[in-house]
Amino acid sequence: MKKLLAGIFLLSAVITNAQTKVSGIVVDEAGAPVPFANVLFKDSSEGTITNDDGRFYLESGNNFPTLVISFVGYATREIDLEKKVTYDMRVVLQEGEQLKEVVVYTGKQSKKNNPAIDLLRKVLERKRKNGVHGFDQYRYDKYEKVEFDLNTIDSSLIGSRLFKGMEFIFDQMDTSRITGKTYLPIFINEAFYKVYGDNKLNKEKQKLTGNKNSGFDTNQNLISFVQDLYSDYDIYKSYIKFFDKSFVSPISRVGIDTYNYVLTDSAYVDSKWCYNIIYYPRRKNELTFKGDFWVSDTTYAVKKINLQLTKSANINWVKEIYMEQEFDVLNDSVFLLTRDYMMSDFSLRKKEESRGIYGKRTTIYDNYVFDEEKPRSFYNEEVDRFNEQIFKRDDVFWEENRLEALNKDEAGIYKMLDTLKTVPKFKRLYSLGEILASGYVEIDKWDMDYGPIFSTFGYNDAEGVRIRGGGRTYFGPNDMWRIEGFGAYGFRDKKFKYGISAKWLLNRQNRLIISAGNRRDIEQIGVSLTPNNDVLGRSYASSSVFTVGSNDKLTDINLTTADVEMEPLKNLKFKVGGSFRTLSSALPEAFSLDYVDPDSPTGISSQVKQLELTTSIEFTPGRKTVGYGVERRDVNDEYARLYLNYAKGVTGFLESDFDYEKIQFYFRKPWSVGGFGRLYTTIEAGRTFGAVPLGLLSVVPGNQTYFSIFNTFPNLDFYEFVTDTYVSMHLEHNFNGRLFSRLPLIRNLNLREIVGIRGVWGELSDENKALNQPTNIMLRAPSEKVYWEYSFGVGNIFKVLRIDFNFRGNYLGLPDARRFSVTGTFGFHF
Missing domain, CATH: 2.40.160.50 (membrane protein fhac: a member of the omp85/tpsb transporter family)
Structure with a gap:
C-alpha cells in the first residue's frame, strides 16, 4: 500500500508539472559512457549535456515528439518519444561522419589553433561592452526566489516514523529537471529589488521593496545562511565565488589554462546565429565546472551558459551544483542578463542514492532603463533596512512584481508550511534544529x-x-x-x-x-x-x-x-x-x-x-x-x-x-x-x-x-x-x-x-x-x-x-x- 501511495504521488507530480520528461544514459558501441554528449528536443534550444557517467535528465513544459542526441565523431541519433515521460533510456551512439562545420578534438585540447579558444578570446575582448557596463547609468527590476527541497523521496521515507502524522506534505512532491530525482519543497523565500547603478561613479544600489517566505521569517539563522550561500556572481570574472570557495570561471583568461574547450555546433538561438562550445577541466580535484555555452557570432556575447560542478572538485557536503544564465538581445550590440538559475544538492555523502537537500535560486531581471543620471548623494543615501512593511506585502504586490509566476508546487509550499507548523511533531523537530544551530x-x-x-x-x-x-x-x-x-x-x-x-x-x-x-x-x-x-x-x-x-x-x-x-x-x-x-x-x-x-x-x-x-x-x-x-x-x-x-x-x-x-x-x-x-x-x-x-x-x-x-x-x-x-x-x-x-x-x-x-x-x-x-x-x-x-x-x-x-x-x-x-x-x- 505504501508503494502504491508513493506511485500515485509520483504519477500526480509527473502529470501536472511538465509535458515532456526524459532520462537515461548515452554509451558507445562498446558500452562505455559518452560524457558531454548533446541532448536536445528536436527543433528547439532546450537541451542539456550528459555528465561524466554519460547520464542525462531533461524536461520541458512543452510537448516534444523527438529527442536528438549527438556528439562529435558519432552519428546523430533521433529518437521518437512515444510517451510524455520516458525514464532509464539507453542510447547507443555509433561512430559516423564528423560535423563539417566544426573541427573535432578529443581528450586534452591544445590551446594553439583551437577555434573554440579563438572565439573565447573575442568574448573576453568585448566583455566590458556587453550588458549594463556599456552604459553610463542603468536601473532594472530584480526578482529572486530561493527554495529548499528534501530530495530522493521514496516509499521507505514516506512510510518512515519520522514523517508519521505529516504524510500530507508529500502531496507537494515533484521531479528535478536537472537530476531526475523526486523532491519535496520545504522552504521558499521571495524578494523584489529595484537596482540602480552608475558606471562613471562606480556605484550600485539595491533597494529591497518586498520580501516573503514560507513561515520562517523570524529565523535569522536560516535567512543569513540563505543570503550568504547564494550571492550574485559574474561569469565574466576570473573566479566565481560561493560556499566560501573561488571556482575558476570558464569565461575568463584564467579559464584558458584550466579548461579544455571544444567547438561543437552552430545554430540560431532566438534569431541570433551562435556557436556552441563545450568545456571541461584539464585536471581533476580542482574547483572547476563542466558544461557548454552559446556565443553570438557578431557581438561575441554569451547568449546562454550552463555550469555543472565536476565530481572530483574539492568541496564538502555538496553533491551537485548546476547553474544556468540566459541573456537577451537589447539591440544588435547589447546582450543583457535576463535569467539566472542555480541549484545545489547538499548531502552528507556523495553517493547517487544518498538523500539530501536541494537549494535552488532563480533570479529574473527585467525592465532595464539606461542613462538616467542620479546625483552621487542618491547612491550614498542609506537604504531603509527597518521598514517592516517590506516583509508584510500583500498578494496584490506579489502579483504585480513577481517576474516569474510560481508553479503549483511552489505556491503550495506556503499553505503546506502553515499547516505543518500546527503539527506537534514538526514543532519538536524544528525546535531540535534550532537548539543545535543556536x-x-x-x-x-x-x-x-x-x-x-x-x-x-x-x-x-x-x-x-x-x-x-x-x-x-x-x-x-x-x-x-x-x-x-x-x-x-x-x-x-x-x-x-x-x-x-x-x-x-x-x-x-x-x-x-x-x-x-x-x-x-x-x-x-x-x-x-x-x-x-x-x-x-x-x-x-x-x-x-x-x-x-x-x-x-x-x-x-x-x-x-x-x-x-x-x-x-x-x-x-x-x-x-x-x-x-x-x-x-x-x-x-x-x-x-x-x-x-x-x-x-x-x-x-x-x-x-x-x-x-x-x-x-x-x-x-x-x-x-x-x-x-x-x-x-x-x-x-x-x-x-x-x-x-x-x-x-x-x-x-x-x-x-x-x-x-x-x-x-x-x-x-x-x-x-x-x-x-x-x-x-x-x-x-x-x-x-x-x-x-x-x-x-x-x-x-x-x-x-x-x-x-x-x-x-x-x-x-x-x-x-x-x-x-x-x-x-x-x-x-x-x-x-x-x-x-x-x-x-x-x-x-x-x-x-x-x-x-x-x-x-x-x-x-x-x-x-x-x-x-x-x-x-x-x-x-x-x-x-x-x-x-x-x-x-x-x-x-x-x-x-x-x-x-x-x-x-x-x-x-x-x-x-x-x-x-x-x-x-x-x-x-x-
Whole structure:
C-alpha cells in the first residue's frame, strides 16, 4: 500500500508539472559512457549535456515528439518519444561522419589553433561592452526566489516514523529537471529589488521593496545562511565565488589554462546565429565546472551558459551544483542578463542514492532603463533596512512584481508550511534544529532562552570540574533590548560565579545602544592582545579539559562595565565606556600577581583595583548583517575589521590604583587569492604609557591547549612573554587542496594544505619590571629579536578534522621552551 501511495504521488507530480520528461544514459558501441554528449528536443534550444557517467535528465513544459542526441565523431541519433515521460533510456551512439562545420578534438585540447579558444578570446575582448557596463547609468527590476527541497523521496521515507502524522506534505512532491530525482519543497523565500547603478561613479544600489517566505521569517539563522550561500556572481570574472570557495570561471583568461574547450555546433538561438562550445577541466580535484555555452557570432556575447560542478572538485557536503544564465538581445550590440538559475544538492555523502537537500535560486531581471543620471548623494543615501512593511506585502504586490509566476508546487509550499507548523511533531523537530544551530533552548511561555548549552561543562586547575547554566530574554530576533546571565560552580574551589549583562537599542537608524554588565569568575587573562570586556563570554579557563603542562596561571576577576555605542554610518561604530575590575590570583602559590605598593604595610599588594575609561572606533567595510534589533548576525565573513582603542586608567576614584594611558590597534582581513585559496591576516600593535602591574600589562597570547586557535602562539606557554609595547602579525594560508590535487597518490582524499607564520616583537620597560618584581613570573619580552613560529597543517581529514604541526622559530634556549607541538580542530566547512 505504501508503494502504491508513493506511485500515485509520483504519477500526480509527473502529470501536472511538465509535458515532456526524459532520462537515461548515452554509451558507445562498446558500452562505455559518452560524457558531454548533446541532448536536445528536436527543433528547439532546450537541451542539456550528459555528465561524466554519460547520464542525462531533461524536461520541458512543452510537448516534444523527438529527442536528438549527438556528439562529435558519432552519428546523430533521433529518437521518437512515444510517451510524455520516458525514464532509464539507453542510447547507443555509433561512430559516423564528423560535423563539417566544426573541427573535432578529443581528450586534452591544445590551446594553439583551437577555434573554440579563438572565439573565447573575442568574448573576453568585448566583455566590458556587453550588458549594463556599456552604459553610463542603468536601473532594472530584480526578482529572486530561493527554495529548499528534501530530495530522493521514496516509499521507505514516506512510510518512515519520522514523517508519521505529516504524510500530507508529500502531496507537494515533484521531479528535478536537472537530476531526475523526486523532491519535496520545504522552504521558499521571495524578494523584489529595484537596482540602480552608475558606471562613471562606480556605484550600485539595491533597494529591497518586498520580501516573503514560507513561515520562517523570524529565523535569522536560516535567512543569513540563505543570503550568504547564494550571492550574485559574474561569469565574466576570473573566479566565481560561493560556499566560501573561488571556482575558476570558464569565461575568463584564467579559464584558458584550466579548461579544455571544444567547438561543437552552430545554430540560431532566438534569431541570433551562435556557436556552441563545450568545456571541461584539464585536471581533476580542482574547483572547476563542466558544461557548454552559446556565443553570438557578431557581438561575441554569451547568449546562454550552463555550469555543472565536476565530481572530483574539492568541496564538502555538496553533491551537485548546476547553474544556468540566459541573456537577451537589447539591440544588435547589447546582450543583457535576463535569467539566472542555480541549484545545489547538499548531502552528507556523495553517493547517487544518498538523500539530501536541494537549494535552488532563480533570479529574473527585467525592465532595464539606461542613462538616467542620479546625483552621487542618491547612491550614498542609506537604504531603509527597518521598514517592516517590506516583509508584510500583500498578494496584490506579489502579483504585480513577481517576474516569474510560481508553479503549483511552489505556491503550495506556503499553505503546506502553515499547516505543518500546527503539527506537534514538526514543532519538536524544528525546535531540535534550532537548539543545535543556536545553542539555546527556547522557553516560549517565559519569553526566554536557556543556554548556551555548549558551555555547560568545563575544567581548570582552580575550579576543578565546573558546571554552568544561563539564559537570555528572547521575544524575537529583532528585540530592542536583551538581558542575559549565567551562574557557575566549581567543585574544587567550592565557589559560585555569575555574570549578568543588559543592552538596549535606543535608535535603530544610528544604532544607539547602551549596555552594562557585571561578571565574577575565574579567567585566563592574557589570551588576546586586543581588549575584550565581554562579561558573558565563555571562560577561556574552562574551555579545554586537556592542556600542555600546568594550567595554573588563572585570575579571579570581578568586572563591571558600562558602554554607549552608535553607528552613524554603515559599518562605522563609535564606542565610549568604562570598566572597573578587581584582579587577584586564583592560585596564589603557583601564580602571583604581587607588585610593589609603598602604601601597603608589607610594601607589597596582591590585588588590583582599576577604573578604566575607553574610547574606540571600529570600521568593518563590506560587512553584511541580517536583522535590525539590538543584536544582529553577520551574513558574510570576508570583510576587513579595523579597530582603534584608547584607554585611560584613573587613580583614586573607587580606590582605583593606577594612572596610565593605553592605545591599541587591530587589523584583520581574509583575502581570496583566486584559485590559490584564502589568506588570513591579522596585525596588532599597542603601547601602555605608565607603570602598571602584571594584570594590566599586554601578555603575548600563548596556547597550552591541544586546539588550533588562530591569533595565538601554540608553542608559547601562558605568560611566557609580557610586554607594554608590542607589534604582532599572523598569516595563515589555506590552499584548499590546490597543491595536494597535483599528487596522484593522495588527490582523491581531497585533503587541504594550510601553512602559517606568525611573529611578535615587544618591550617591557625597566619601570614595569621594577614595579612587578615581587611576582613569581619571569618577566620577559621578545625585544632582542622578533619571536616567530611557523606551521604546516592538513585539513579536511574525514571532512571535519584539521591537524597542525607547529614549529618554534627561535628563543629555543629558554627554560622549558616547546620546540614543537601538534594541535587540531574540528569544523564543518564546504
